[in-house]
Amino acid sequence: MSLSRRELLKMGLLAVCGTVIPLSALEILKPEAAASLIRPYSEHKRWAFVVDTTKCVGCGMCVKACKLENEIPFNIDVQRTWVERYVQLKNGDVLIDSPHGARNGYIKNDPQGKEINEAEVAKGIFVPKLCNQCEKPSCVQVCPVGATYKTSDGVVLVDKGWCIGCGYCINNCPYLARFFSPVTNTADKCTFCYHRITKGLNTACMDACAFGARKIGMLNDPNSEVAKIISTERVSVLKPEYGNEPQVFYIGLDAIVR
Amino acid sequence: MSHAWRPVFVVLAVVAAIVVMRVILVPSDFTAKDGDYKYQWHRLSAEQVSKDFTVKHRGRDFCGQCHPNHIEKMKDSGHQNIQCENCHVMYEPAKKSHPINLKEDFGYLLNIGIDRSRELCKRCHAELSYRPKTYTSSKGTEKFKQIDPTKHNPGIECAMCHDVHSAGFKTAAK
Amino acid sequence: MEEHLAHGALWTIKEGFTYPNEYIYWTIHIVVYPYITGLVAGAFVLSSMYHVFGKEELKPVAKFSLVFSFALLLMATSPLMLHLTQVFNSINMILTPHFYSAIAAFTVVYLTYMAIVLAEIWFVFRPYIVEQAKEKKGLLGLLYNAMTLGSFDVSEKALQTDHKIIKILAAVGIPAAAFLHGYVGFIFGSVKTVPLWKTPLMPFIFLMSAIISGVSGCIVTYIVGMSLKRNFICGASIRSMCKVLVWFLVAAIVLEGIDIIFHAYTAEEFWSIMSELLFQRFAFKMLVVQWLIGMILPLILLLLPRLSMLRAFISATLVLIGVFTMRWDVVIGGQSMSKSLAGFLTYDMPIIPHNMESFLEGPIPITVLLIMPLVLLFIFNKVLPVFTEVFNEEDCGFTEGLLSGKDHAKH
Numbered sequence: 116m117s118l119s120r121r122e123l124l125k126m127g128l129l130a131v132c133g134t135v136i137p138l139s140a141l142e143i144l145k146p147e148a149a150a151s152l153i154r155p156y157s158e159h160k161r162w163a164f165v166v167d168t169t170k171c172v173g174c175g176m177c178v179k180a181c182k183l184e185n186e187i188p189f190n191i192d193v194q195r196t197w198v199e200r201y202v203q204l205k206n207g208d209v210l211i212d213s214p215h216g217a218r219n220g221y222i223k224n225d226p227q228g229k230e231i232n233e234a235e236v237a238k239g240i241f242v243p244k245l246c247n248q249c250e251k252p253s254c255v256q257v258c259p260v261g262a263t264y265k266t267s268d269g270v271v272l273v274d275k276g277w278c279i280g281c282g283y284c285i286n287n288c289p290y291l292a293r294f295f296s297p298v299t300n301t302a303d304k305c306t307f308c309y310h311r312i313t314k315g316l317n318t319a320c321m322d323a324c325a326f327g328a329r330k331i332g333m334l335n336d337p338n339s340e341v342a343k344i345i346s347t348e349r350v351s352v353l354k355p356e357y358g359n360e361p362q363v364f365y366i367g368l369d370a371i372v373r
Numbered sequence: 374m375s376h377a378w379r380p381v382f383v384v385l386a387v388v389a390a391i392v393v394m395r396v397i398l399v400p401s402d403f404t405a406k407d408g409d410y411k412y413q414w415h416r417l418s419a420e421q422v423s424k425d426f427t428v429k430h431r432g433r434d435f436c437g438q439c440h441p442n443h444i445e446k447m448k449d450s451g452h453q454n455i456q457c458e459n460c461h462v463m464y465e466p467a468k469k470s471h472p473i474n475l476k477e478d479f480g481y482l483l484n485i486g487i488d489r490s491r492e493l494c495k496r497c498h499a500e501l502s503y504r505p506k507t508y509t510s511s512k513g514t515e516k517f518k519q520i521d522p523t524k525h526n527p528g529i530e531c532a533m534c535h536d537v538h539s540a541g542f543k544t545a546a547k
Numbered sequence: 548m549e550e551h552l553a554h555g556a557l558w559t560i561k562e563g564f565t566y567p568n569e570y571i572y573w574t575i576h577i578v579v580y581p582y583i584t585g586l587v588a589g590a591f592v593l594s595s596m597y598h599v600f601g602k603e604e605l606k607p608v609a610k611f612s613l614v615f616s617f618a619l620l621l622m623a624t625s626p627l628m629l630h631l632t633q634v635f636n637s638i639n640m641i642l643t644p645h646f647y648s649a650i651a652a653f654t655v656v657y658l659t660y661m662a663i664v665l666a667e668i669w670f671v672f673r674p675y676i677v678e679q680a681k682e683k684k685g686l687l688g689l690l691y692n693a694m695t696l697g698s699f700d701v702s703e704k705a706l707q708t709d710h711k712i713i714k715i716l717a718a719v720g721i722p723a724a725a726f727l728h729g730y731v732g733f734i735f736g737s738v739k740t741v742p743l744w745k746t747p748l749m750p751f752i753f754l755m756s757a758i759i760s761g762v763s764g765c766i767v768t769y770i771v772g773m774s775l776k777r778n779f780i781c782g783a784s785i786r787s788m789c790k791v792l793v794w795f796l797v798a799a800i801v802l803e804g805i806d807i808i809f810h811a812y813t814a815e816e817f818w819s820i821m822s823e824l825l826f827q828r829f830a831f832k833m834l835v836v837q838w839l840i841g842m843i844l845p846l847i848l849l850l851l852p853r854l855s856m857l858r859a860f861i862s863a864t865l866v867l868i869g870v871f872t873m874r875w876d877v878v879i880g881g882q883s884m885s886k887s888l889a890g891f892l893t894y895d896m897p898i899i900p901h902n903m904e905s906f907l908e909g910p911i912p913i914t915v916l917l918i919m920p921l922v923l924l925f926i927f928n929k930v931l932p933v934f935t936e937v938f939n940e941e942d943c944g945f946t947e948g949l950l951s952g953k954d955h956a957k958h
Contacts, residue, residue: 172504172517174496176459183483184429189464193553197567202503211564211889220496222522227564239503253739255412259651260639264415267407274419279639280632282572283650289740291566291886295554300632310426319430325454325497326508357739373564373887376673376698377708380666383696387658391641399642411647 160333161250161269161362162307165341165350166243169367170328173198173241175220180323182218184308186298193294194218195305196245196320201371202226205237209371242372243328245320246271246292246305247353247361254284254293254304263302269334269362270309275301289357307331334362429482432456443538451518451540453510460493460537461485494531495522554632557905558897563890571882571894575913576630581731581753582760582874583623583920588728589761590616591664591720593788598717604783604946607937610671611772612765614933616724617664618923619764624657625916629907649734656730660723667716669696670709672931677701690930728757735877742817743824743881748806755799760870762792763863768924770860772934779936781943782856789849789859792866796846803842803873820884820891828883828891833876841869 181196182189197216202224203209210226221241224231252271255263262277263284278301285293285302296303308318312331316322321329332341341364344350350364353372406413436457437444447453463469463486475481500519508517526534536543555570590612596602597609628634644651669676677699680691729750735741736749746752766788773780810821825833845862879894900906927933938946 170505170508172497172508173501176496179462179464180430180456180458183458183462183464185426188551191551191553192556193568209889211887213564213567216567219492221501222492222495222499224501233502236502239501241503252412257648257650259645259648259653260636261403261414261416261643261645262636262639264406264419265409265412266420267413272420272423274416274422276422277416277419277636277639277643278633279636281627281630281650282632283648285568285572286738286882287740289886291568294568294570295572295632297551297553300554306423309423311428313424314428316428322430322432322456323459325452325456325459326505327454373889375708376696376700376705377670377712379696379698380662380669384662384666387662395642398638403643410645414643414645 160335162248162312163332163334163341163345164363165330165344166363167328167366168240168242170326171241171243172326173200173217173221175217176323177243177320177329178216178218180319184319188297191297193297196243199242199244200226200239201242202239203237203371204235240369245363247290247363248307250360250362251358253287253359257283257287270307272306272309273302273304275299278302289354289359427482430458431481435481446538451510451515458483460488489530489532491522491531558895558908560893560895561890564887565885565890565892566887569885569892571879571892573878573882574908575896576626578874578878579913579916580626582871583619584728584731585757585760585870586764587616587619587623588724588757590619590765591724592758593762593765595717595721596791598713602787604787607781607784608765608769608788611769611933613668613671614927614931615765615768615924617668618920618927620661620664621923622916622919629912649737656727660727663716663720663723667713667720670713673709674701675932725754729754740886741881742821743884746806748802752802752806755795755802756870756873758795759792759799759866762788763866766859766863767867776934778934779940781938783943783947785856785859786854789854793846793849796842800842817888820888824880824884829876829880832872836872837869837876840865841872
């Protein structure tokens with residue numbers, strides 16, 4: 116049999132397509148998957164968080180509680196939640212720090228390790244941070260193997276047995292909420308204490324906060340305080356320009372907050 | 374059959390090997406949940422793993438089982454919102470000093486002890502110009518007591534004079 | 548208690564305000580990965596210049612650059628394997644690919660390209676393989692027999708078919724090679740949190756630098772390989788490769804220049820920190836090594852009249868150094884700017900290993916990895932005639948005559 120160019124091309128194309136498209140890729144062709152391209156919003160209830168920075172005193176108890184609750188080694192500098200300090204001086208300089216994620220709290224006026232005279236300070240603000248459990252999490256989008264995912268109730272989790280440790284999700288999180296776990300050596304992140312909230316408990320950080328600066332609850336749930344605050348008060352989110360639709364809402368943010 | 378087909382067969386063999394490997398190795402519960410391939414492509418069983426993680430901070434309800442007196446003392450005090458673990462959990466196992474083995478007897482995994490250091494109290498009570506000066510309790514908005522640790526009895530443990538549980542003075546409590 | 552560090556803390560020095568979880572997570576391996584795939588793509592494009600565009604004067608390097616491309620391709624995944632913290636899970640890339648992720652397509656792009664290159668090598672070397680399979684005995688004979696894939700047909704007709712297929716594969720291979728590397732550029736260009744990477748020009752910038760590095764790699768390796776075998780090197784081939792190099796150098800300079808000018812002109816929020824990176828912290832690496840030594844100087848050297856073999860060799864070596872520095876500047880530089888835009892992270896590679904992590908992240912594995920393609924090429928050369936004297940001096944003179952004839956016709 117002689118081989119015409121056309122036949123060769125045809126076979127070649129078939130072979131290439133066969134290699135190119137593993138069966139899983141066909142998932143994208145299912146009608147419901149196609150629909151999710153057009154309507155990516157979930158309408159049902161999902162978890163959300165409110166941080167009231169006007170109440171935060173920078174004690175760092177939340178960081179401590181989180182590390183112990185979630186078994187993130189205390190003395191290693193990675194954390195699922197942390198507290199940042201922004202101090203603006205009267206000369207206009209802005210000093211920002213978060214030593215060890217503030218797991219030992221702020222006990223001195225020493226932003227970036229420099230002792231500052233209280234008289235020089237114009238204003239200051241403590242900003243607790245945690246995973247924003249985005250509605251459109253870029254970290255999940257870029258995971259090449261499906262080792263991180265959003266649950267139906269809106270929490271982004273990591274499947275540590277499936278993670279290959281490429282770090283693509285870590286580099287794609289605008290909030291730096293992700294890190295490599297020193298325990299499992301895989302990507303790790305705040306889960307909104309998924310093991311607690313699904314049992315009707317509060318998150319560890321919220322429990323540890325004596326000042327009510329942190330609140331967790333369900334969006335679209337009329338009984339939830341979080342839903343009430345978000346729908347009636349003036350809240351803002353961090354870095355909305357990335358289009359991730361973060362679900363941690365802040366009260367009392369400032370222009371100097373990053 | 375022309376020799377030119379032979380590389381195509383090699384390619385097909387590789388593709389077949391990959392397909393067979395996928396059939397054998399991909400977990401049966403790996404799927405795009407709700408048809409959402411973009412954000413919910415995962416092993417369904419992994420969700421349960423996250424849910425099954427052990428709860429460690431159990432707060433007043435747990436501690437109150439043996440220490441109801443302390444819980445009672447705190448109930449109306451300025452420290453009413455503070456969970457036991459905030460002060461009593463020790464992140465270094467060496468500092469653990471709870472007389473009963475909570476781990477074996479109660480399945481409580483944190484290390485409990487007593488931390489009397491000034492550093493602990495300073496986390497809230499050291500005065501910073503930008504630290505909020507009030508807080509909210511069951512009684513409404515209250516004044517938040519802050520001190521300058523360099524001037525306020527430096528070198529002395531706070532618990533010398535202060536009763537931590539009632540958030541008052543020790544003499545006053547007696 | 549043993550002192551544990553977060554992954555990344557060992558080689559990251561933080562300054563100013565950086566987020567507490569912020570480290571340089573993509574290190575030397577990710578510098579080398581685009582470097583190697585770039586060489587792959589460039590070498591392949593060079594070999595296709597002969598097969599597809601019929602550039603006769605490139606005939607001597609066509610086979611060599613094809614095999615060189617394959618040797619590099621074999622090593623292209625190894626830096627990634629070194630980079631992963633869970634190497635044994637890497638099979639999941641094939642098992643459950645998530646095609647919304649730019650990385651997920653890697654296996655597909657890589658294997659497709661591998662199939663094309665392998666097939667082309669097979670067709671190109673088939674007559675030689677068949678001949679050896681008939682002649683050689685023992686282990687080597689077995690190897691050649693296996694390599695024939697059971698076909699001993701080297702009739703005139705069969706060879707004609709081969710010739711046609713080679714042309715098709717070489718033609719299909721160009722977009723595949725361009726895609727392979729443009730795609731690596733896309734992986735970086737699509738990371739929206741890193742301002743230095745996030746530009747739609749990234750795939751094209753990477754592609755141009757890939758081709759200049761690949762062509763330079765071929766020039767350097769070919770000259771060294773042929774000289775070691777004391778074979779005649781045709782000046783026309785080298786000059787032709789240099790011509791390709793010049794064109795793509797110009798394209799690379801234009802694209803990379805536009806990128807920086809655009810950032811400076813639009814001066815978005817991140818420009819203050821980016822300009823500090825470009826003009827202070829990375830000024831030597833970026834402006835001196837990458838731009839002056841790696842692009843502008845070789846361009847001048849190549850454009851000066853009466854190009855000698857030595858000058859071509861030096862220019863190509865400079866381009867290789869320049870492109871490596873460019874990969875470094877992009878990968879490390881991009882992550883050096885804190886996402887808070889208020890601090891810097893400095894990459895400090897652990898030179899002396901004291902545990903597994905510092906060994907893997909150190910210079911030893913990566914040096915081995917960069918030498919490996921040359922070792923592979925050496926091995927391949929034992930099996931297949933890679934460094935052969937296709938042109939003798941007469942052929943070479945004839946080709947040169949043809950070339951200058953063409954030039955005269957144009958004038």
